[in-house]
Amino acid sequence: MKRIFDAQLIGPFAAMLIVATIVALTTDRFLNPGNLSNLSLQVSIVALIAIGSTIVIFAAGIDLSSGSMVALLTMILAQMLKFMGIPLTLALPLILLVGGLLGLFLGLITAYGRIPSFITTLAALIAFRGLALTFNNGSPIFSIDPMLEPVFYGKLAGIPLPLFYLIIFYLCATIMMNFTRLGREIYAVGGNPAAAKLTGIDVKKVQTKTFIIAGFMTAVGAVLMSARLNSGSPNYGQTLELQAIAAAVVGGASLAGGRGNILATLMGAMTIVIVQNGLNLNAAPSSVQNIVLGLIILLAVGIDMWRAEISELLSGILRRRSHEERH
Amino acid sequence: MRKIEPLWEFVDVSKAFPGVLANDKVSIKLFGGSIHGLLGENGCGKSTLIKTLSGVQQPDSGTIFKNGKATHVTDPQDARNKGIATVFQEFSIVPTLSVGENMFLGHMPVKRSGLIDWKKVQLDAAAILKEMDVDLPTEAITDRLSVGEQQLVEIAKAIAIDAKTIILDEPTAALGQEEIETLHQLLRRMRDKGRAILYVSHRLDEVERIVNEVTILRGGKVVRASGETQINVRQIVSAMVGEKVTEQYPKEFNASPKVVLEAKNISTRHGVKNISFNLCEGEVLGLGGVLGSGRTEIARALFGVDELTGGEISLNQKPVSIRNEIEAIEAGLALVPENRKFDGLFFNFRASGNITASSLGSLSRLGFLNLNEEERGTSKLIKDLEISALAESKTVDFLSGGNQQKIVIARWLFSDAEILILDEPTQGIDIGAKLAVYRLINMLTKAGKSVILISSDHDELLAMSDRIAVVRHGRVVKLAAANELTRDDLVRASALSNKHNETEALV
Numbered sequence: 001m002k003r004i005f006d007a008q009l010i011g012p013f014a015a016m017l018i019v020a021t022i023v024a025l026t027t028d029r030f031l032n033p034g035n036l037s038n039l040s041l042q043v044s045i046v047a048l049i050a051i052g053s054t055i056v057i058f059a060a061g062i063d064l065s066s067g068s069m070v071a072l073l074t075m076i077l078a079q080m081l082k083f084m085g086i087p088l089t090l091a092l093p094l095i096l097l098v099g100g101l102l103g104l105f106l107g108l109i110t111a112y113g114r115i116p117s118f119i120t121t122l123a124a125l126i127a128f129r130g131l132a133l134t135f136n137n138g139s140p141i142f143s144i145d146p147m148l149e150p151v152f153y154g155k156l157a158g159i160p161l162p163l164f165y166l167i168i169f170y171l172c173a174t175i176m177m178n179f180t181r182l183g184r185e186i187y188a189v190g191g192n193p194a195a196a197k198l199t200g201i202d203v204k205k206v207q208t209k210t211f212i213i214a215g216f217m218t219a220v221g222a223v224l225m226s227a228r229l230n231s232g233s234p235n236y237g238q239t240l241e242l243q244a245i246a247a248a249v250v251g252g253a254s255l256a257g258g259r260g261n262i263l264a265t266l267m268g269a270m271t272i273v274i275v276q277n278g279l280n281l282n283a284a285p286s287s288v289q290n291i292v293l294g295l296i297i298l299l300a301v302g303i304d305m306w307r308a309e310i311s312e313l314l315s316g317i318l319r320r321r322s323h324e325e326r327h
Numbered sequence: 328m329r330k331i332e333p334l335w336e337f338v339d340v341s342k343a344f345p346g347v348l349a350n351d352k353v354s355i356k357l358f359g360g361s362i363h364g365l366l367g368e369n370g371c372g373k374s375t376l377i378k379t380l381s382g383v384q385q386p387d388s389g390t391i392f393k394n395g396k397a398t399h400v401t402d403p404q405d406a407r408n409k410g411i412a413t414v415f416q417e418f419s420i421v422p423t424l425s426v427g428e429n430m431f432l433g434h435m436p437v438k439r440s441g442l443i444d445w446k447k448v449q450l451d452a453a454a455i456l457k458e459m460d461v462d463l464p465t466e467a468i469t470d471r472l473s474v475g476e477q478q479l480v481e482i483a484k485a486i487a488i489d490a491k492t493i494i495l496d497e498p499t500a501a502l503g504q505e506e507i508e509t510l511h512q513l514l515r516r517m518r519d520k521g522r523a524i525l526y527v528s529h530r531l532d533e534v535e536r537i538v539n540e541v542t543i544l545r546g547g548k549v550v551r552a553s554g555e556t557q558i559n560v561r562q563i564v565s566a567m568v569g570e571k572v573t574e575q576y577p578k579e580f581n582a583s584p585k586v587v588l589e590a591k592n593i594s595t596r597h598g599v600k601n602i603s604f605n606l607c608e609g610e611v612l613g614l615g616g617v618l619g620s621g622r623t624e625i626a627r628a629l630f631g632v633d634e635l636t637g638g639e640i641s642l643n644q645k646p647v648s649i650r651n652e653i654e655a656i657e658a659g660l661a662l663v664p665e666n667r668k669f670d671g672l673f674f675n676f677r678a679s680g681n682i683t684a685s686s687l688g689s690l691s692r693l694g695f696l697n698l699n700e701e702e703r704g705t706s707k708l709i710k711d712l713e714i715s716a717l718a719e720s721k722t723v724d725f726l727s728g729g730n731q732q733k734i735v736i737a738r739w740l741f742s743d744a745e746i747l748i749l750d751e752p753t754q755g756i757d758i759g760a761k762l763a764v765y766r767l768i769n770m771l772t773k774a775g776k777s778v779i780l781i782s783s784d785h786d787e788l789l790a791m792s793d794r795i796a797v798v799r800h801g802r803v804v805k806l807a808a809a810n811e812l813t814r815d816d817l818v819r820a821s822a823l824s825n826k827h828n829e830t831e832a833l834v
Contacts, residue, residue, distance in 0.1 A: 179698065181691040188684055191675035198630075198670055199685040199738065200656035258675035 008260065011303070012251045012267035019271050023278030030281060037160055039270075039277055041152070044162035045228075047269035049221040049240060050247040051173045052103075052214030054265040057248050058177070059210045060190040060257025061117035065106060066218040066244055068128035070237030073099055073222035075132045078141035078232030081148070088147045096219045102128075103215020107208035117211075125241065132234035140233035144226065152227035162224060166266070169220070173262045186210060190257025246272055246293065250300040272296060332395050334359050334492055334523045335380070335411075340389030342375050349375035351547040352389065357492060357523040362514060364538035365527045368567055368729075368757035372547040373527055377494055380525070381413040382406035412485030413494040416755075418477055420469050426480050427452035427465035430487040455486050459513055473619075475506030482513065493517070494525040499533060500755050503617040503783065511537050531563055531758075532786070543567055564758055575758075576790030577765055581772035582610035586644070588746055588777065590629070593638030598624045600801040601638070606746065606779060609772040613792030613809060614781045615817045621801035622781045623665060626748045629779075630662045631655040642746075656685055661744035663735050665751045665781070667728075671735040678718035678726075679705040681734050686742040708737045713763060729760020736767055747771060748779045753787060765791060785817045 024030045049066050056063040077095045080086040086094070106124055110117045135141075154161040177183035188196045189206045197203050225236055251268030253260030275296060279289050303310070333356040342350040349372045357363055367373050378384050380391075382400040390397050393409060400406045406413070420429045427448045428435075436447040452465040461479050463472070469480055478498060485493045495514075499507045514524055514537060528534055534541070543551040543566045551566045564575070588606040593599060598621045606612050614622040627633045629640065631649035639646050642658055649655045655662075664670035673681050682705045683690055690697055709718055712733045715726055723731055732752060739747055749768070753761045768778055768791060782788045788795060789809050797805040797817065805816065 179696060180694045181687045181696055182694060184680065184687055184696060187675060188673055188680070191673040192669075194670045195673055196684070198652055198662055198664060200653045201684070201687070202653060258673070 008252055009264050009267070012264040012271070015250065016267045016271045016274065019274050019278075023274055023281070026278060027281045030278065035277070035281070039273060040160055040163045040166070041228075042277065043269050043273040044166055045221045045224050046240060046243045046247060046273065047166055047266055048169055048224070049218050050244040050265050050269050051169055051262065052210075052217035053241070053244040054248040054251070054253050054260065054262055055173070055177070055186060056117070056210045056214045057245070057253050057255060058190045058257060058260055058262075059186045059207055060193065061110065061207060061210060062245070062255070063106075063117065063121050063211070063214045064241050064245075065102075065121040065124035065128060066214065066221070067237040067240035067242070068125045068132065069099070069102060069215065069218045070222045070225055070240055071234050072102075072128045072132040073219050074226045074232035074236050075135040075141065075234060076232075077222065077226050078144045079135050081145045082141055082143075083136075088145055092151075092223060095223060096216055099219020099222065100212050100216040103211040103213065103218070104208065106215070107211030110211065111204035111207040117207075121241075129234065135232075135234070138234060140231055140235070142231045144230055144232065146230075148227045149230050150227075152224050165220070165224070169217070170263060170266055177262045182206070182209065187258055190259075192258070243272060243293070244269075246297045246300070249297060249304075252300075252304065254304065255301075268300075331358060333357055333392075334394065336392040336395075337376075337380075338390045338392065340376075340379060340386045340391065342372075342379060342384065342386050344375075348547050350379070350386070353544070353547070353549055355542050355549070355552070357525060359491065359521045359523050360518055361539045362518050362524045362526050362537055364534045364541040365525055365544070366531075366534065366541060366563060366567055367544035368727075368759055371544040371567075371757075373544055374496070375547075376544070377413065377496055377525070377527065380406070381411055381494060407488055407490070410489065410491040411494065412488060412490035412492070414478070414481040414485065414496065414498060416497045416500060418481055420477060420480055420484070422470040423468065425466050425468055426456075426463055426472075426483070429469055429480055430455065430465075430483050432484075434488065451487070452483070455483055459483060459486065460516065461513065473506070474501045475503065475509065478502065478506075478510065479513070482517075486517075490522075492523045492525070494527070496527045497755060498526070499528060503619075504785075505617070507533065534563070567758055575762075576787065577762070577769065578790055579769040579773065580793060581769070581775075582793045583608045583775075587642065588629075589641040589644075590625075591639045591641070593628055593640060594636050595624065595628045595633040596636055597627065597633045598801040599628050599633070602798075602801070602803050603638075604796050604803060604806060606777050607793075608775050608777055610793045611768060611772060611778045611780050611791055613788045613795040614779060614798055615785070615788050615795050616798035617783070620798045622798050623750055624801065625798065626662060626750055626779065626781060629655070629748060630660055656742070656744070659745035661685070661739035661742070661747045663732075663739065663747065663749045663752055665754065667731055667735050672723055672731055674722060674724045677720065677722055678709055678714060678734050678737075681723055682708060682737045682741050685738050685744075689742070704741055705737075708740060712737055712740075712767065727756075727760070729756040729763065732756055732760065733763060733767070736764070740771075744776070746777045746779070748781070750781045751783065752780070753782070753784065761787075785814050788817065789814065 029035055053063050053066060073095055076098060077091060080091045080094065081088065106120050109115055110120045152162060156164060177186070185201050185206045188201055189203050193203050226232055247269035248260070248265050249255065249268065250271050251260065251264035253265065272293065275292060276289055279292060335357040337353055337355045339352040339354060340350055341348065341352055353372070353376060365373055365376065379386050380400065382403045382405050391400060392398065400409060421432065424432070430452050431448055436444045436451065438444045449465050456463055456465065461483070463476060463479065469477055472480070482493065498510060502510065518524055526538055541552070541563065542549055543563065545567065585608045586605045587608050591603050592601050594601050602625060604612065614625060616622050624633065628635060631651045631654055640649065641647065647658055649658060673684060679701055683701050687696065690701055706719060709716070714733050714737070715730045718726055718730060718734065723734060736752070752764050771778055780788065780792055789812060792809040795807060795809050795812055796803045
């Protein structure tokens with residue numbers, strides 16, 4: 001237990017609480033049960049995709065492709081359900097498989113083709129969006145399957161299903177990162193790839209696996225996205241990859257790799273969504289929302305970079321206070 | 328008594344970090360025309376002192392005097408303006424720029440038009456190199472130079488800003504014998520021109536040869552400062568460690584006649600040429616020779632990093648084909664790389680993660696790690712090897728070099744490797760930690776494990792090896808029992824090599 005709930009969680013958790021408190025003070029609609037349940041729906045897609053983005057970051061990579069991949073996968077899913085007559089029970093596992101395969105493809109190019117993941121996934125960000133447009137003449141596909149909506153809007157014991165997905169996937173990710181060989185190898189590869197190689201860790205394979213996980217989680221997000229609007233669209237998921245990366249960074253994951261806590265990414269995602277929700281409730285225009293998101297990312301990275309200075313400042317204040325008390 | 332006043336004087340300078348008093352009322356004087364040795368074990372506060380003097384940090388208390396007047400060194404730029412240049416262990420030259428550009432980086436001479444006066448850069452750079460009596464082309468890209476030459480460029484940078492005080496942090500850590508000589512001659516010339524030099528080193532034999540006065544730190548305090556008196560290595564050692572050191576090299580002989588590894592006529596594309604040797608159970612085989620002679624490349628060939636282009640490697644009389652690190656480790660080999668920072672340690676892990684990194688397979692079942700076993704095994708090793716207890720709770724970047732090196736070796740104890748290749752295992756660690764590494768080698772050989780020891784420290788190599796293979800230009804030129812060889816034999820092997828041959832060996 002101590003292993004999971006370590007110090008790395010305190011900061012992101014505190015940040016989330018502070019942000020929530022501020023938003024709650026500006027509008028009494030925030031703590032409304034309807035709004036809170038709506039929040040869990042809003043956070044689910046980005047938080048699920050962020051699991052993959054964070055794990056790629058742990059291995060010192062970056063995945064910029066997830067937003068476009070969501071668009072592509074919603075189109076493929078819609079195509080399968082509406083035009084190809086594939087039943088939902090088969091289409092869902094198939095789309096998760098396709099997500100994993102796309103991730104495998106990106107991972108192979110990155111690890112074995114020795115192309116930096118920033119470039120591989122930037123290329124995919126552009127190409128996947130284009131690929132999404134080749135379906136249905138580039139038009140969105142609406143009303144795909146009435147059975148799809150409950151996947152997102154369904155409830156179990158009065159609790160929205162997306163909340164269950166969050167719990168299940170974050171539980172699995174936490175177990176993987178903290179208790180399995182693969183998790184340890186991911187941290188090792190991110191911490192020092194040269195040392196990892198000399199200790200017999202198959203660095204390329206591990207890197208590739210992180211991209212498979214990211215592709216799979218993106219597919220999970222895409223299914224929820226399709227279900228939410230019962231449609232597929234080549235325009236879905238714009239800037240979703242950046243929100244997912246922001247969630248990881250706000251959660252304290254080091255972009256240099258090797259350091260971070262997967263549960264903290266959930267806090268990061270919630271922080272971002274709470275801010276957006278607060279701005280919405282206070283009727284802020286979307287332009288402001290984007291600016292605020294940008295500032296949050298800067299602040300999160302800044303806190304990471306200035307950690308030493310901040311702690312020195314704090315200890316200085318404490319020292320002075322105890323000094324004054326003595327006199 | 329000395330008549331001149333010191334260029335720089337520290338009086339009762341203290342500096343604390345959370346949890347440690349790194350410098351405790353340290354006083355030190357630096358005189359022009361003198362080389363001042365600063366010694367002490369890792370974590371004794373040497374780096375803190377250097378950083379204070381070069382303006383990287385501010386002291387908590389105490390006074391710094393320059394030419395007798397109290398002053399502050401507010402930041403590194405201020406230090407440069409006040410005539411202090413520091414050559415840190417990690418070089419600060421820009422590898423893609425030329426020698427001349429590096430020397431004048433940050434203060435390039437400009438023409439009236441505001442453009443850089445390249446002609447003046449070349450002329451001034453050449454003049455400085457000539458003054459230093461160093462033969463380096465000013466237009467050479469520093470990337471292409473040897474480590475020793477890069478070091479000379481660092482010193483040239485110091486002279487280019489007309490630094491009267493030069494601080495050198497472990498200047499010889501990565502240099503070969505010949506390069507060390509060149510460096511020392513240069514330092515003596517600079518001393519004779521009135522500069523003050525603060526020389527930080529672990530290599531006591533050097534200190535004895537080059538410094539005029541010595542300050543020794545232990546636990547953040549000055550434990551000994553000697554003026555221009557005789558400097559005695561044995562006294563220094565006991566002052567540093569704080570106890571009487573009876574034996575610098577506690578060698579045990581544990582070799583049995585059973586051959587565990589045999590290399591027959593092996594060659595690689597990276598400078599190993601038709602090399603043959605064998606290694607017995609419990610034996611320490613030393614590989615001697617200068618930097619770039621092919622010693623490290625032999626290690627890489629054995630470990631499957633470089634592909635064999637000829638010859639054969641046998642383990643326990645069976646020919647093996649090792650194509651990568653993973654297969655090497657499976658075959659029972661282990662490599663403790665020369666550069667533990669870049670190739671050895673995971674700074675994001677505590678000791679446990681570092682120690683078990685090569686054993687994750689045997690430590691897990693169905694993909695799940697046995698964390699209890701990991702904790703048990705690593706805390707036993709931490710205790711057995713006397714690694715700082717801090718290592719259990721903190722990531723390894725908080726540990727001293729000696730502790731870090733022990734952790735890298737502990738990794739292979741945990742994985743139960745049979746043959747360990749130790750590449751410069753005592754580089755940059757203090758005497759106490761060196762002794763611990765030597766004892767560790769004894770422990771390994773006693774348990775029937777075999778060691779290939781690569782070292783540039785001739786005394787260490789002679790004392791700790793059973794046999795030594797002298798490597799030159801990728802070939803074994805001599806293979807003999809360590810007690811049949813002398814320091815001279817090794818030095819001669821080094822001396823015969825020159826830069827041209829080194830680069831050839833590296834191609």
